Amino acid sequence: xxxxxxxxxxxxxxxxxxxxxxxxxxxxxxxxxxxxxxxxxxxxxxxxxxxxxxxxxxxxxxxxxxxxxxxxxxxxxxxxxxxxxxxxxxxxxxxxxxxxxxxxxxxxxxxxxxxxxxxxxxxxxxxxxxxxxxxxxxxxxxxxxxxxxxxxxxxxxxxxxxxxxxxxxxxxxxxxxxxxxxxxxxxxxxxxxxxxxxxxxxxxxxxxxxxxxxxxxxxxxxxxxxxxxxxxxxxxxxxxxxxxxxxxxxxxxxxxxxxxxxxxxxxxxxxxxxxxxxxxxxxxxxxxxxxxxxxxxxxxxxxxxxxxxxxxxxxxxxxxxxxxxxxxxxxxxxxxxxxxxxxxxxxxxxxxxxxxxxxxxxxxxxxxxxxxxxxxxxxxxxxxxxxxxxxxxxxxxxxxxxxxxxxxxxxxxxxxxxxxxxxxxxxxxxxxxxxxxxxxxxxxxxxxxxxxxxxxxxxxxxxxxxxxxxxxxxxxxxxxxxxxxxxxxxxxxxxxxxxxxxxxxxxxxxxxxxxxxxxxxxxxxxxxxxxxxxxxxxxxxxxxxxxxxxxxxxxxxxxxxxxxxxxxxxxxxxxxxxxxxxxxxxxxxxxxxxxxxxxxxxxxxxxxxxxxxxxxxxxxxxxxxxxxxxxxxxxxxxxxxxxxxxxxxxxxxxxxxxxxxxxxxxx
Amino acid sequence: xxxxxxxxxxxxxxxxxxxxxxxxxxxxxxxxxxxxxxxxxxxxxxxxxxxxxxxxxxxxxxxxxxxxxxxxxxxxxxxxxxxxxxxxxxxxxxxxxxxxxxxxxxxxxxxxxxxxxxxxxxxxxxxxxxxxxxxxxxxxxxxxxxxxxxxxxxxxxxxxxxxxx
Numbered sequence: 091x092x093x094x095x096x097x098x099x100x101x102x103x104x105x106x107x108x109x110x111x112x113x114x115x116x117x118x119x120x121x122x123x124x125x126x127x128x129x130x131x132x133x134x135x136x137x138x139x140x141x142x143x144x145x146x147x148x149x150x151x152x153x154x155x156x157x158x159x160x161x162x163x164x165x166x167x168x169x170x171x172x173x174x175x176x177x178x179x180x181x182x183x184x185x186x187x188x189x190x191x192x193x194x195x196x197x198x199x200x201x202x203x204x205x206x207x208x209x210x211x212x213x214x215x216x217x218x219x220x221x222x223x224x225x226x227x228x229x230x231x232x233x234x235x236x237x238x239x240x241x242x243x244x245x246x247x248x249x250x251x252x253x254x255x256x257x258x259x260x261x262x263x264x265x266x267x268x269x270x271x272x273x274x275x276x277x278x279x280x281x282x283x284x285x286x287x288x289x290x291x292x293x294x295x296x297x298x299x300x301x302x303x304x305x306x307x308x309x310x311x312x313x314x315x316x317x318x319x320x321x322x323x324x325x326x327x328x329x330x331x332x333x334x335x336x337x338x339x340x341x342x343x344x345x346x347x348x349x350x351x352x353x354x355x356x357x358x359x360x361x362x363x364x365x366x367x368x369x370x371x372x373x374x375x376x377x378x379x380x381x382x383x384x385x386x387x388x389x390x391x392x393x394x395x396x397x398x399x400x401x402x403x404x405x406x407x408x409x410x411x412x413x414x415x416x417x418x419x420x421x422x423x424x425x426x427x428x429x430x431x432x433x434x435x436x437x438x439x440x441x442x443x444x445x446x447x448x449x450x451x452x453x454x455x456x457x458x459x460x461x462x463x464x465x466x467x468x469x470x471x472x473x474x475x476x477x478x479x480x481x482x483x484x485x486x487x488x489x490x491x492x493x494x495x496x497x498x499x500x501x502x503x504x505x506x507x508x509x510x511x512x513x514x515x516x517x518x519x520x521x522x523x524x525x526x527x528x529x530x531x532x533x534x535x536x537x538x539x540x541x542x543x544x545x546x547x548x549x550x551x552x553x554x555x556x557x558x559x560x561x562x563x564x565x566x567x568x569x570x571x572x573x574x575x576x577x578x579x580x581x582x583x584x585x586x587x588x589x590x591x592x593x594x595x596x597x598x599x600x601x602x603x604x605x606x607x608x609x610x611x612x613x614x615x616x617x618x619x620x621x622x623x624x625x626x627x628x629x630x631x632x633x634x635x636x637x638x639x640x641x642x643x644x645x646x647x648x649x650x651x652x653x654x655x656x657x658x659x660x661x662x663x664x665x666x667x668x669x670x671x672x673x674x675x676x677x678x679x680x681x682x683x684x685x686x687x688x689x690x691x692x693x694x695x696x697x698x699x700x701x702x703x704x705x706x707x708x709x710x711x712x713x714x715x716x717x718x719x720x721x722x723x724x725x726x727x728x729x730x731x732x733x734x735x736x737x738x739x740x741x742x743x744x745x746x747x748x749x750x751x752x753x754x755x756x757x
Numbered sequence: 758x759x760x761x762x763x764x765x766x767x768x769x770x771x772x773x774x775x776x777x778x779x780x781x782x783x784x785x786x787x788x789x790x791x792x793x794x795x796x797x798x799x800x801x802x803x804x805x806x807x808x809x810x811x812x813x814x815x816x817x818x819x820x821x822x823x824x825x826x827x828x829x830x831x832x833x834x835x836x837x838x839x840x841x842x843x844x845x846x847x848x849x850x851x852x853x854x855x856x857x858x859x860x861x862x863x864x865x866x867x868x869x870x871x872x873x874x875x876x877x878x879x880x881x882x883x884x885x886x887x888x889x890x891x892x893x894x895x896x897x898x899x900x901x902x903x904x905x906x907x908x909x910x911x912x913x914x915x916x917x918x919x920x921x922x
Contacts, residue, residue, distance in 0.1 A: 211919050361917040364843030371844075374825055378847065381819035385854055388816075392862045396869040399881070403873075537890025541784075541815040582918040754788070 092251045093141045093168070094133075097161055097192060098176035099185050100147030101462075101578045103204045105129075106234035107176055108144040111244070135244035143170065149184070151191040152299065156500045159301065165195055166286060171251040173197040174243070179209040179216045179231070180579070182353055186345045189225065190260055196287035198250045201229040202243055207236075208579055215354045224348050262340050265329070269296060269322040276315045277306070295319045296326070297334040362580050366463065375467045382464075383547065386455065388540035390448040391528065397443035402682040405436025409681070420627045424615050427629075434611040434672035437682040439603055441525040441671075442596055448521060449595040450588050452490070457583035461486060466577070477558050478502065481511040485554060488518030489547070490595075492710055495520075496717040506566040512721050513561075513731045514554040516710035519547050521599075522667035527702050529671050533686030534695045542699070546706055553707060553738065602666065606713075610665040614658070614673050631677065650704065650743050651697045660704070666711050696750030700743045708739035762909040763834040766845060769903050770827025773852070776810055776895035777821025784814035804887035808895040820895055823851045827903070842913045849906045856900025862891045 098104045112131025129144040145164055146157035165173055173192050177185035192199055201221070209216050222229040228246040232239030261267065273292035277283050283291065294302040296319065306312045323333055330336040369378060412426045426432050455461065464486065469479025480502045488495025495515040502508040519527070527546060531539035617636035621628035631637055639661075640654025647657050659673040675681065678688045689698065709732050710718070719728040776798070783795040799806040826848035834841035870884035886892050907914075 211916070359839045361842070361846075361913050364840045364913075365846055365917060366843070367840045368826065368829070368843035368847040371829070374822060374829065377818060377822040378826070378851070380815070381822045381851060384815045384819050385851075385858060389858055389861065392858070392865050396865050396872055399869055400872055537811065538784075538813050541813050544815055580917050 091139050091141050092172070092248070093170040094143070094247055094251075095164060095168075095170040095173045096142060096144045096176060097165070097173055097188065098147060098202075098204075099149055099178065099188060102147070102176045102178045102185065103232075103234040104144055104147060104176045107174075107202060107204065107232070107240070107243075108142060110234060110237055110240050111140075112142050133244070135248060138248060140244070140247065148188065150187055151195070152297075156502075162195075165192065165197055166290075169197075169285070171198065172200055172247050174200045174202055174247060176202045176204050179203045179206045180212050180214060182216060183345055183349045186348060187341060190341050190344065193225070193227070194260065194287075194293060195290050196255050198253060198255055199225075199227045200243070200246050200250050201225065201227060202234075202239070203229055203231045204234050205579075206231045206238075207233045212360060217352045217354070221348070221352045224351060260341055260344055262337065265326060266296075266337070266340070269326060272322065273315075273319055276318060280309060280311070280315075282309060293337065296323060297337060298323070362577075365580065366577060369460070369463050370467060376471070379464055379467055380544075380548070382455070382460070384541065384544050386448070386451045387543045387547070389451050390444060391532070391540040391543065394441075394443035394447040394528075395532070398440045399683065401440040401442065402436065405432065405440060406681045406683065409433060409436065420619070423627075423629065424612075424619055430676070431608065431611045431615045433679075433681060434614070434669075434676040435603055435608060437529070437675035437685065438525060438607060438668045438672040439600070440682045441528055441668075442599055444525065444528050445521050445599050446592045446596045448524065449490070450592040453588040453591040454583040457581065457587055459578045459580040462578050472555070475555060475559055477510075477555065477562060478504075478507045480507065481514075481554075481558065484511050484515055485518055485551065488515045488520060490521055492516045492518060492520045492714040493717045496714060496721055499721060509722055509727055510558045510561045510566060512718055513727055513734075514557045516714055516718075516731065516735060517550050517554040517557065517707060519543075519550045519706060520667065521595075522711065523670075523705060525668045526663075526670040526705060529682065529685060530689065530698050530702055533689050534698050546702060549703065550706055553742075557734065557738070603668070606666045607668050607672065610662055610669045611672050611676065614662055614669075614676060618677060631679070636677070650700060650740075650747060651693070652701065653692070656701060660708065663705065664709055664712060666713075667705070670705060696747060696754060699750060700746040703746045704739045704743035706739070707735055707742055709735050759834065759909065762845075762906060763831045763841075766827045766834075766848070766906055767831035769852075769899065769906070770824045770831065770848070772902070773820050773824030773827060773895075773899055775824075776808065776899065777817045777819070777824055779810045779817070780812065780820060780895070781814045781817025783810055783812035784817055787812035803885070805885075805889075805892050807893045808898045809892040810895060811891055816894075816896075819851070819855065820899070823848055823855070826851065827906075842910065845906060846910050846913055846917070849903055849910060852900045852903035855896040856903075859891060859894050859897035859900065862894075863889065866890070 096104050096108055108129065108131065111133035113133075131142050131144075133140045133142050143164065145161040148158045148161045150158065151162040151165075152158055164170070175189045175192050177189060189199065189201060203216060203218050203221070206216065216231075218229045218231045228250055230239050230243045230246050232243060234240075262270065270289060270292045273295055274288040277286075277291045277295075278288040291302060291306075295306065295316075303316065306315055309315070326333050326336070369375060371378070409426050409430065409432050412422075412432065414422055415426065416422050424430060465479065465482040468482045468485075472479045472481065481499075484495045484498045484502075487498045492515055495518055496512050499508050499511045499515070502511055524543070527543055528539065531542045535542045614636060617639070618631050618634045619627055619629070620635045621630075622633055622635050622638040625635075628634055636658055637654060640658040643657050643661070644652070644654045652660075655674060655677040658677060659670045662673050663670040671682075671685075674689075675685045678685065680688050693701075709715070715728055715732065718731050719725065722728065779796060779798055786794040786796075795810070795812050797806045797810055799808045799810070801807075826844050830841045830844035830848055832841075833844060866889050867884050870882050871880050873879055873881060882888075
């Protein structure tokens with residue numbers, strides 16, 4: 091079977107082409123970094139089966155980040171028959187760099203000249219035929235979302251798979267070429283390096299590529315080769331300065347020449363550039379970002395409220411109707427009674443409209459192309475603090491779910507920055523915690539609930555930045571990594587995409603409610619109906635096992651003014667954060683609607699804000715912790731995450747309470 | 758045409774900034790001094806201020822930022838910079854989205870009050886413009902005032918988001 095790898099810069103439409111070829115359904119977003127791992131599928135072309143691998147989006151094939159290494163290792167080690175490099179026709183200059191690097195690897199290349207429609211809109215005329223002649227490899231113009239050029243692409247891939255591997259793509263200056271040839275001779279005689287392209291190895295050694303240097307070092311005659319490479323490098327450095335930079339400049343010189351040849355016509359200031367100047371304004375950029383977040387949370391809260399109330403009513407009626415459905419008193423009580431699991435599930439599921447509204451709004455924003463701009467804006471702030479802007483994308487993904495945020499840290503090149511981002515990601519206010527906070531904020535702040543939620547989002551970001559800063563100033567001092575992010579084109583948000591994304595998230599939420607959350611609430615229900623002294627069934631929650639547990643731990647939390655019910659709810663939030671609100675409703679024996687009244691009677695706004703601050707910062711849910719362990723490969727960092735978060739949450743909760751009482755004495 | 762749009766944009770921007778500051782002030786004043794300390798800059802109709810500058814500092818920030826974007830558009834436009842359209846579009850988009858948000862808020866409040874009627878129940882509460890937390894807020898009124906700015910943005914939108922004009 092022919093093996094084809096899809097490579098390209100982030101956000102050039104690789105995933106759409108992969109979906110078109112293989113018929114799979116990867117989610118495609120209008121921002122870079124969607125594909126961190128390689129994805130596989132089978133395509134059919136002229137009766138032949140083609141094995142297609144979608145590699146992570148990369149700007150180059152250096153060894154600076156995990157996605158670059160994944161892409162490079164696959165092309166070098168697996169040697170696919172053809173590499174399809176997807177390039178953005180509306181931004182050819184930057185995209186051709188990767189094409190040249192793949193050609194340098196000695197791979198058979200087919201260039202998919204994608205986004206031809208956007209190039210036309212930008213008044214750019216890209217001559218595909220001329221590009222084919224200049225590069226010496228097949229070039230196929232495509233518009234992936236409309237499936238234009240897909241058949242031709244398949245045909246050219248089949249042709250290329252039977253063709254010879256191409257000749258050298260980039261010719262460097264004479265002295266560089268002499269050095270490359272000499273090193274290629276040295277590595278060419280090594281038996282274990284026969285599988286590699288000798289010229290490529292030579293260039294990488296000249297560049298000082300750490301992965302290739304290590305590979306050579308491990309060979310018996312490796313040190314001798316490296317010594318000679320060192321001498322050649324020094325000679326070139328004396329004349330040209332940094333060798334890697336000189337080679338990069340040489341590639342870009344060639345690229346500029348190619349672009350001059352094949353691209354005609356350009357406007358002075360494009361509309362997208364003008365809008366970028368406004369949205370990324372030095373002074374107004376951040377206030378615009380905060381305003382957009384405020385609009386999203388207000389919309390989420392306002393639009394979902396009536397539907398949440400309707401669902402709350404529905405569950406109350408359902409609970410009443412099912413009160414005696416099994417005829418077994420204990421079971422009916424446990425499932426449908428005042429402490430019943432249905433009551434708890436209802437309190438959580440009634441917030442499904444909130445989750446749907448949030449993801450609907452986020453999807454529109456992402457589709458429009460604003461997310462990458464937000465990352466760029468935050469990068470400015472992060473860099474001033476000595477942090478990497480690459481943390482921004484995991485942070486934004488963490489707003490949806492911390493697990494996704496933790497896994498997306500794979501885009502961060504240095505291990506130190508990755509660990510810092512992983513251990514701080516659980517501080518991002520995820521949608522599970524949003525469910526709990528929405529109920530509390532609605533009860534205490536009414537129409538200002540959206541603003542209260544926004545303040546917690548901002549607090550989460552600030553805490554993450556401060557913790558990251560503390561780690562960078564102590565444990566990981568002096569480690570820095572560059573951040574490059576591509577601005578995707580603006581596009582009209584698709585209502586269809588937003589609705590389908592909203593349904594997808596709603597179904598995931600529903601699934602979680604039916605599994606982990608149900609199980610957690612069932613355990614709480616059992617503990618709440620088991621007498622602590624006789625271990626028999628009881629309707630008196632005050633003498634139940636759960637009350638004993640809560641009361642035993644309550645002194646620890648008495649400085650925060652919590653009763654044992656809030657203590658138990660927070661503890662069970664470790665299973666899934668949604669449980670916090672479900673358990674609170676169950677243990678106070680109220681429905682979602684009555685929960686507001688109970689909380690208002692028992693607590694004041696300052697105490698409840700401090701409670702939310704605690705829940706924002708305390709231990710991540712068990713699934714997020716598993717992700718932290720998986721990604722850091724370290725129990726030490728997993729334990730660190732738990733410990734620092736508990737300490738931070740407690741300290742902040744207490745501080746919020748004390749400061750709140752001092753500033754608002756009348757509350 | 759361009760000159761008049763720039764003047765109009767500056768005027769709308771100024772009003773956004775004023776109401777933004779007013780809302781931010783009301784938000785902070787209500788925190789520290791309690792209900793009743795808010796200032797209003799509107800007409801009182803049916804016991805409700807129009808527009809109602811409800812206390813919310815983040816809302817104030819959003820209005821003020823929109824105002825500054827309009828003012829920046831006028832500033833860059835007067836100096837002859839093509840980038841003014843980017844600022845104008847961003848401001849117009851923010852103002853339109855906030856207009857829609859105010860409409861959604863009103864509809865959601867009415868629905869929340871009266872949905873029990875759908876299955877023969879009693880309303881949750883009696884809704885009125887005066888009892889609504891937002892009511893007719895600056896977001897709605899200023900959003901309507903900002904709509905004509907689009908006349909200067911048609912070509913820009915066509916280039917930015919083809920097929921959506």
